[in-house]
Amino acid sequence: MSIFQGLSAFPITPADPSGRVDTAAVARLIARIAQAGVDSIGLLGSTGAYAFLTRQERRRTVESALEAAGGEIPVIVGVGAITTIEAVALAQDAKAAGADGLLLAPMSYTPLFEEEVFEHFATVAKAGNLPLCIYNNPSTTRFAFSRALISRLSKVENIVAVKMPLPSDEDFASELTSLRSTTGPGFKVGYSGDWGCPSSLLAGGDTWYSVVAGLMPSQALTLARAAQDGDALTVQRMDEAFKPLWALFKEFGSFRVMYMIAQILDLCVVDPPHPVLPLSDAARHRIVIALDHIDACNFDV
Amino acid sequence: MSIFQGLSAFPITPADPSGRVDTAAVARLIARIAQAGVDSIGLLGSTGAYAFLTRQERRRTVESALEAAGGEIPVIVGVGAITTIEAVALAQDAKAAGADGLLLAPMSYTPLFEEEVFEHFATVAKAGNLPLCIYNNPSTTRFAFSRALISRLSKVENIVAVKMPLPSDEDFASELTSLRSTTGPGFKVGYSGDWGCPSSLLAGGDTWYSVVAGLMPSQALTLARAAQDGDALTVQRMDEAFKPLWALFKEFGSFRVMYMIAQILDLCVVDPPHPVLPLSDAARHRIVIALDHIDACNFDV
Known part of the structure; x- marks a missing residue:
């Protein structure tokens, strides 16, 4: 199985106000994700604050995560940077530390x-020499990949997958058909945007690149497996349980909400990197209710 | 006179492929701008590649520019960064080096x-403790300042000016009236987007934050002074001379065009920082013609 398949969990990267990463907290989050049995870890994604961290701190994060993962679960590392020279250095750092794959956004x-x-x-x-996934996220990078560019990149050595934003018409089936027709059989097409991803799996998408799975891996995995099994009724029931959380993701940005979930679940107490501000107490209250709503759904049935 | 008034010239920051700034080339460009007699230098703006350079290289750039400017012309330093802690450090570096003002974009x-x-x-x-201009450039930062936010920021100590994008309806007069009604008399309102800025000065704008003046300060100054004098006919004639260049700025982005102008004018031979690529020979040919078109206009009349 490709490392870019199934449920990929994107944890936050806890750091202090100076930007120094708390590697013990990283290790705790990673061990928890690995234990849940998801298919991969998306380390230092947008949720993992890669854009806010120095090369040195990103290297420390990769090393502690790989140690915590213990080889039980593939670790995919985000290596986006504004300059090519920095992205190359980050890719080489990840490879040297033993990462399994790379995720690259056209940060600019x-x-x-x-x-x-x-x-x-x-x-x-070429420099990273690891399987690489194209990180197509126009809401943070402002660059939207054309079909022609994805097709062209899919022929480049080591580029084996793409992480797509949700299609505006929600028509996953035709987008998947169209993308696969020009990228070849081994190329994996997955999605991010948690609220749409169970549907993408039901429609035959390869991967759910999941923010929520970074802190709630078991619940997200149950939902992902139901979708991979084609069990639309179960998916619909579970998705209802997540709906209040999806609404908060859309309202505040999942990045900010995740820091609050980590506090509420007693996983770690850190703020997002400034200028991003912690959410208010009122928002916290609404997130608590959204998490209770998920708990009230029996995910073991 | 405020340092945020008149013609502000934004040079490129020549650097080698590793990201090391050529401080001798910086000094040459700055001395040339100072000699032309423009009103200020906008160092490390978007054109000055601030987003691509490390803190250390930005500090070296500021130090060499201030030395070359020799106190004859105010130097305003761009201190944008993705994290607040980094922007604070850059502002403190600029202040310590003796900069006259700061320019801050909400890079994110x-x-x-x-x-x-x-x-x-x-x-x-607060940390920089220098007069600061709000850098409102949604095309690079994706953040558009509301009137309410500019008004609120104009009341913060040290924040004394704003650099606006061109209004989509080209109605500078009503935008200036509207902005000034909520920001107070000392607050300076200027524009960037070279093709619209002479009109903004004619309409009473305070400042032309100029890309082209970074490499062609004399010609830009002649145009700016005509506009400040309210000489609409001369402005129109000179603007015609610049039109082919403005068209290339829009087509390729002024950032890429400026590196080519520097080569054509024998000022320095460097490429933009990757991933930004140097323009093609075909583009170079069109830029040569555009510069000839400017030369053919007698700017001394």
Whole structure:
């Protein structure tokens, strides 16, 4: 099985206000995810605050996570950076530490042209020399990959998967057919945006790149497995349980909500990196209710 | 006179492929701008590649620029960064080096809320303790300042100016009236987007934050002074001379075009930082023609 398949869990990366990562807390979060039996860990994704951390702290994070994962679960490392030279260094750091795969977003300041993104990805994929997933997330990077560019990148050595945003028309089936027709059989197509991902799995998507699974891996896995089994009724029932949380993800951004969930679940007490501010007590109250709503659904049935 | 008034010239920051800044080249560009007699230098703006450079290289750039400027012209330093802690450090570095003012963009990865931008700006303005201009550039930062937020920020100590994007309806007069009605008399309102800025000065805007002036300060100054004098006919004639260049700025992004202009004018031969790619020979040819078109206009009349 490809490492870019099934449920991939994206934890937060707890750090102090100076930007120093709490590697003991990272190890706790990773061990918990590995124990739940999800299919991979998406370390240092957008949820993992990669864009806010220095190269040194990202290296410390990768090393502690790999040790905690203990080889039981593939660890995919986000290596996005504004310059190509930095992304190459991060990819080489991840490879040297023993990571299983890479996730690369076209992070940028100056809006990039397609050819620039192509060259950037080809350079990092070659230097990293690990299976690499294209991180297509226009809401944080402002770069939307065309079908033609994904197709072209899928022919580059080491580039084997794409993480897509939810299609605006929610028509996963035709998007999957269209993407697969130009990328070849081994190329994996997955989605992020938790509220739409169970549907993407039901429609035959390869991967759910999941924010919520970073802190609630068991519940997300139950939902993911039902979707992979094609059990639409169970998916619908469980998705109802998650709905209040999805609404909060949309309202506040899942990044901010995750820091609060970590506190509520007593996993770690850290704030997001400034300028991102911690959510208010009122928001916390609503998140507690949303988590209770999930608990009230019997996920073992 | 405020340092945020008149023509502000934004040079590129020449660096080698490893990201090391060529401080001798920086000094040459700065001395040339100072000699032309423009009103300020916008160092390490978007054009100055601030987002691509490390804190250490940004410090080296500031130090060499201040030495080259020799106190003859105010130097305003861009201190944008993804984290508040980094922006604070950059502002303190600029202050320690002797900079005259700061320019702060709400650079971000996670899209920011208004309150987060407010707190970020207030924190940096306090720590930097220099006159600060709000860098409102949604095309690179994706954050558009509301009128209410600009008004609120204008009441914060040290925040004394805003650099606006061109209004979509090109109605500078009503935007200036509206902005000034809520920001107080000392607050300066200027624009960037070279193709619209002469009109903004004619309409009474305080500042032209100019990319082209970073490499062609004399010609830009002649145009700016005509606009400040209210000489609409001369502005129109000179603007015609710049039109082919403005079209290339829009097509390729002024950032890429500036590196090519620096080569054509024999000022320095460096490429933009990857992933941004150098423009093609075909583009270079069109830029040469655009520069000839400017030369053909007698700017001394």
